[in-house]
Amino acid sequence: MSKEWPLWEVFIRSQHGLAHKHVGSLHAPDAEMAINHARDVYTRRNEGVSIWVARAGDIFASSPGDKEALFEPSNSKVYRHPTFFPMPDEVKNL
Amino acid sequence: MSEDMLNHKFDYVLRLADNVMVLSQRLSQWCGKGPALEEDMALTNVALDLIGQARLWYSYAAELEGKGRTEDDLAFLRDAHDFHNFLLLEQPNGTYADTLMRQFLFDTWHYQYLQALKQSTDQQIAAIAEKSLKEVTYHLRRSSDLVVRLGDGTELSRKMMQTALEELWPFTGEMFIDDEIDVAMQAAGISPLSSALKVAWDTHLADVMHAATLRLPDANSWMQKGGKQGVHTEHMGYLLAEMQFLQRAYPGAQW
Numbered sequence A: 001m002s003k004e005w006p007l008w009e010v011f012i013r014s015q016h017g018l019a020h021k022h023v024g025s026l027h028a029p030d031a032e033m034a035i036n037h038a039r040d041v042y043t044r045r046n047e048g049v050s051i052w053v054a055r056a057g058d059i060f061a062s063s064p065g066d067k068e069a070l071f072e073p074s075n076s077k078v079y080r081h082p083t084f085f086p087m088p089d090e091v092k093n094l
Numbered sequence B: 001m002s003e004d005m006l007n008h009k010f011d012y013v014l015r016l017a018d019n020v021m022v023l024s025q026r027l028s029q030w031c032g033k034g035p036a037l038e039e040d041m042a043l044t045n046v047a048l049d050l051i052g053q054a055r056l057w058y059s060y061a062a063e064l065e066g067k068g069r070t071e072d073d074l075a076f077l078r079d080a081h082d083f084h085n086f087l088l089l090e091q092p093n094g095t096y097a098d099t100l101m102r103q104f105l106f107d108t109w110h111y112q113y114l115q116a117l118k119q120s121t122d123q124q125i126a127a128i129a130e131k132s133l134k135e136v137t138y139h140l141r142r143s144s145d146l147v148v149r150l151g152d153g154t155e156l157s158r159k160m161m162q163t164a165l166e167e168l169w170p171f172t173g174e175m176f177i178d179d180e181i182d183v184a185m186q187a188a189g190i191s192p193l194s195s196a197l198k199v200a201w202d203t204h205l206a207d208v209m210h211a212a213t214l215r216l217p218d219a220n221s222w223m224q225k226g227g228k229q230g231v232h233t234e235h236m237g238y239l240l241a242e243m244q245f246l247q248r249a250y251p252g253a254q255w
Helices: A031-042 A064-075 B003-028 B037-065 B071-076 B096-117 B123-151 B155-171 B180-187 B194-211 B235-249
Strands: A007-013 A021-027 A050-055
Touching: A007 A031, A021 A031, A021 B037, A031 A050, A031 B037, A031 B123, B003 B037, B003 B071, B003 B096, B003 B180, B003 B235, B037 B071, B037 B096, B037 B123, B071 B235, B096 B123, B096 B155, B096 B194, B123 B155, B123 B194
Parallel strands: none
Antiparallel strands: A007 A021, A007 A050
C-alpha cells in the first residue's frame, strides 16, 4: 500500500517553539491523511501543537554542488553580524 | 447505596471496562502486521488509548467492589462468562476491512455513549467519560474517514467493506438492548438507557455509509446478543487464553 502513496515531509511546531520544524517524512494518499498519519507517527509523545505537511516533490532544494558559490562569499563578511554595536543596558531581548 | 445497587454498578462499570479491554487486545494483535507503517502505528495508538481507558474503568470497578481485587485481577483472572463486553468486539480481526468496520461500528456507539455519560450523576464515571471522549473523538473521525475512503474506493475495497459490514451487522443489535442493569443505572441517573443511543447511532451510520456508497443491511434482521450478560461467542476463550496466559501460568508475575 505505502509504495503507491506519495511521500510527504512533516513539520511540527512544538509546545514552546515558535517555528515549525522538519521532523521526518511519511507516506499518505492525500494531505488530510498525511496530517492524520503525522499525528499518529510523530506526535505520540506530546511533541506538538501544530502540524504542516508538504509533498516531498513540491520541495525544491539547493544543489550540494553549488555550496561554494552560494555560501562561501558570506564567510568573509563579518561586518554583516551586528556584533560591533555597543548596546545600551536598557535594551532587552536582543 | 443498597447491596443490589452496588452489585449492579460494579457489573455496569465492568461492562465499560471489558468493552475497551477486549477491543484493545484485538487491535494489539495487529502490531507489526499493519498494511503500512503509518496504519500500523495509528491502529496500535488506538489500542493504547483503549487500554488506558480500561485501566481507569477497572480501577474504579475494583474500588466499588471493595474486596481488595486490583485492576490486574479483574483483567487477567476472570473467565469468559465473567466478561461483559459486546460480542462485536471479540470477533476476530479478519481482514483489515473487517477490523476497520468493527472499529467504526463501535466508535460510533462509543462516542455517543461517552457523550451521554458525561452527564452521569456519578462524578468518577463522568470524569472518566470526559477524559476518554477526547481520544474517542479522534478514533471516530479516523474510522469514519477510512470507511468512506475504502467503501468509495476501488471495486475490491468496496466489496471487502460491504462484506465486513454484512458479517458484523448481527453483532450490532446488542449495543441497544436494555437489561435490568441498564434500567437500574438509568433510574439512578448514572447512565443513559442503551436503547436511547440508537437514533444517534443510526444517523451517523447512515451518513457515513451513504458517503462510502455502502448498502446498510436490513435494520430488522436477526441480531446476536449475550455478551453483556457473559454469554460469548466461541472466539472469546481463545482471546482470553492468549491475553491471560502469563498471569495464569506465573501467578503474580511482575516486570
